[in-house]
Every structure is written in C-alpha cells, then in structure tokens.
Amino acid sequence: MAVLMETPLQGATADRSATGPIIEIRNLSKTYYTQSGDVKALNNISLNIASGEFVTIVGPSGCGKSTLLRMLAGLEDCEEGVLALDGKQIKGSSHDVGVVFQAANLLPWFTVRQNVLLPTRVGKRGNDGHTDVDELLEMTGLADFGNKYPYELSGGMQQRAGICRALVRNPRILLMDEPFGALDALTRERMNLELQRIWRASNKTVILITHSISEAVFLGDRVIVMSSRPGTILQDLKVDIDRPRAFDTILNYPSYAELSREIRGLLNAEGGIE
Ligand code: ADP
Numbered sequence: 001m002a003v004l005m006e007t008p009l010q011g012a013t014a015d016r017s018a019t020g021p022i023i024e025i026r027n028l029s030k031t032y033y034t035q036s037g038d039v040k041a042l043n044n045i046s047l048n049i050a051s052g053e054f055v056t057i058v059g060p061s062g063c064g065k066s067t068l069l070r071m072l073a074g075l076e077d078c079e080e081g082v083l084a085l086d087g088k089q090i091k092g093s094s095h096d097v098g099v100v101f102q103a104a105n106l107l108p109w110f111t112v113r114q115n116v117l118l119p120t121r122v123g124k125r126g127n128d129g130h131t132d133v134d135e136l137l138e139m140t141g142l143a144d145f146g147n148k149y150p151y152e153l154s155g156g157m158q159q160r161a162g163i164c165r166a167l168v169r170n171p172r173i174l175l176m177d178e179p180f181g182a183l184d185a186l187t188r189e190r191m192n193l194e195l196q197r198i199w200r201a202s203n204k205t206v207i208l209i210t211h212s213i214s215e216a217v218f219l220g221d222r223v224i225v226m227s228s229r230p231g232t233i234l235q236d237l238k239v240d241i242d243r244p245r246a247f248d249t250i251l252n253y254p255s256y257a258e259l260s261r262e263i264r265g266l267l268n269a270e271g272g273i274e
Contacts, residue, residue, distance in 0.1 A: 057223075112145050112153065197244070
C-alpha cells in the first residue's frame with residue numbers, strides 16, 4: 001500500500017517547484033537473484049520526469065523496461081540507487097500511481113463499471129478521492145458500456161476500461177506497459193489518439209513502454225531509448241512536434257522521420273527490438 005517515507009529523501013531535490021521533476025531516478029540498478037544465477041536487469045539508469053510529461057520508452061526485449069516500470073509502481077524493490085516520487089523514495093505501491101498492463105485483465109463476472117471501481121474497494125482509504133466514474137467512462141468513449149460485461153466489449157474497449165480503472169483513484173502518474181501491444185494496427189492508432197486526448201484532458205504524467213517506434217514518437221514528449229540487458233539509457237530524445245498530433249499530419253514533420261530513423265538505428269545496433 002501507499003508507504004512513502006515521511007522524511008525527504010537524502011540528496012534528492014527537496015524543493016518541489018511547479019516545474020521540478022515529479023519522478024527522479026538516479027544511478028538505479030536492479031539485479032534479480034535467482035537459483036540459476038544473478039540477472040542484472042538495469043544498470044545505472046538516471047532520468048528525471050517532469051509533472052505532466054508524456055515519456056515513452058523503447059528498447060530490446062528483456063532489457064529491463066518492465067522491471068523499471070514495476071519499480072516505479074512500487075511492485076519491485078529498489079536496492080541500488082534513487083527512485084523517488086516527489087522527492088521521497090518509492091516504497092510499495094501508491095495511490096498517486098496507476099498502472100495499465102498489456103492485458104486489461106478485467107474480471108469477467110463484473111460489469112465495466114464494477115471493474116473500474118475495483119481499486120476503490122481495496123485499501124484503507126476506501127472510496128475517498130476517486131474520480132467520477134461516469135466522467136471517466138465518458139472521457140474514454142465508454143459512456144454507454146458501464147453496465148456491460150467484459151465479453152461484450154472489443155479488445156480496444158477492454159483496454160480503455162483498464163485505463164479507466166488505472167485512473168479511478170485519480171493518480172497523478174499513469175504507467176503503461178505495452179498497453180496496446182495486443183491490438184490490431186487500426187485499433188492501436190485509434191487508441192493512440194484516445195490516449196493523447198485523455199492525457200491532454202487529464203494533465204497526468206504518463207510513462208509508456210512500447211515496441212513500436214512510431215507509437216513512441218507519436219505519443220512522447222520524450223523517447224527514452226534503452227540498450228540491451230542490462231538496460232541503460234542510450235538516448236533521451238525530445239520530440240518537438242506540435243500537439244494535438246494526428247497520424248496523417250505528423251508525417252509532414254521532418255523531425256518525425258528523423259527521430260524514427262535515429263531510434264531505429266540505435267535499436268538495430270543493439271540487435272533489434274525483438
Ligand atoms: P523487458 O520489459 O524489457 O522485456 P524485463 O524487465 O521483463 O524486460 O526483464 C529484464 C530481465 O530481467 C530479463 O532477462 C528477465 O528475464 C529478467 N527478469 C524479469 N523479471 C524477473 C524476475 N522476477 N526474476 C528473475 N528475472 C527476472
């Protein structure tokens with residue numbers, strides 16, 4: 001549960017100005033100790049993320065992207081380095097952070113509305129502070145589907161319900177691990193547009209992992225390119241393309257093609273993205 005340290009993290013920025021980072025990662029490494037040997041997943045990651053930023057992460061399979069996201073979600077211990085939210089070391093999960101995984105994992109015996117409300121039914125804080133569910137369903141185009149069951153929804157709609165569930169406690173940060181990886185190309189593009197709209201409307205800080213270079217550039221204010229395992233940051237690339245972005249007009253920006261090419265080159269040098 002939400003167990004953030006009460007005392008400011010030593011060495012982390014104590015002054016939270018409006019433009020200060022909401023997330024600070026410094027010299028973060030992660031090793032899994034398994035029976036078959038040690039697996040170093042992350043090596044010396046340093047990264048600041050500002051409030052309201054949309055940051056996308058690409059990297060080869062197995063380079064530690066999900067590990068990083070799980071650590072940010074407080075689902076994985078941080079033993080080496082600094083991993084701070086608002087200047088306080090992340091310890092355990094927090095209501096300030098919502099997570100969306102590749103599979104929506106909705107409970108089949110609950111309606112969409114009941115699924116979305118699930119996070120408000122666990123934890124000591126009960127229902128306080130949760131967002132208006134109707135507003136969320138409206139925002140994600142599910143206004144008419146609150147009383148439907150998951151099997152009555154398309155894959156894209158189930159994923160949108162998963163996003164509603166992640167947002168129901170009104171977290172400031174939304175972490176997304178390959179949220180659209182299982183969707184067909186057209187639905188995926190539509191979801192990218194939806195997500196951009198939701199992000200712009202809700203003012204959240206979003207960190208999204210993807211295997212798609214075009215998705216990373218389309219959605220990100222910055223694209224973080226990671227090396228193969230143990231994952232390090234190869235490049236932190238700024239995407240200077242006006243918002244809202246659209247798939248037909250983004251192709252007119254030379255920087256879109258340039259960035260995509262640069263990212264592809266970096267990943268190819270790492271042995272590709274798969
Ligand atoms: P990615 O998301 O980039 O594909 P992961 O973070 O899932 O990479 O995994 C990074 C490395 O850590 C992989 O080699 C993976 O096998 C290993 N790993 C991930 N989770 C665990 C775990 N719980 N125990 C042991 N090794 C793990």
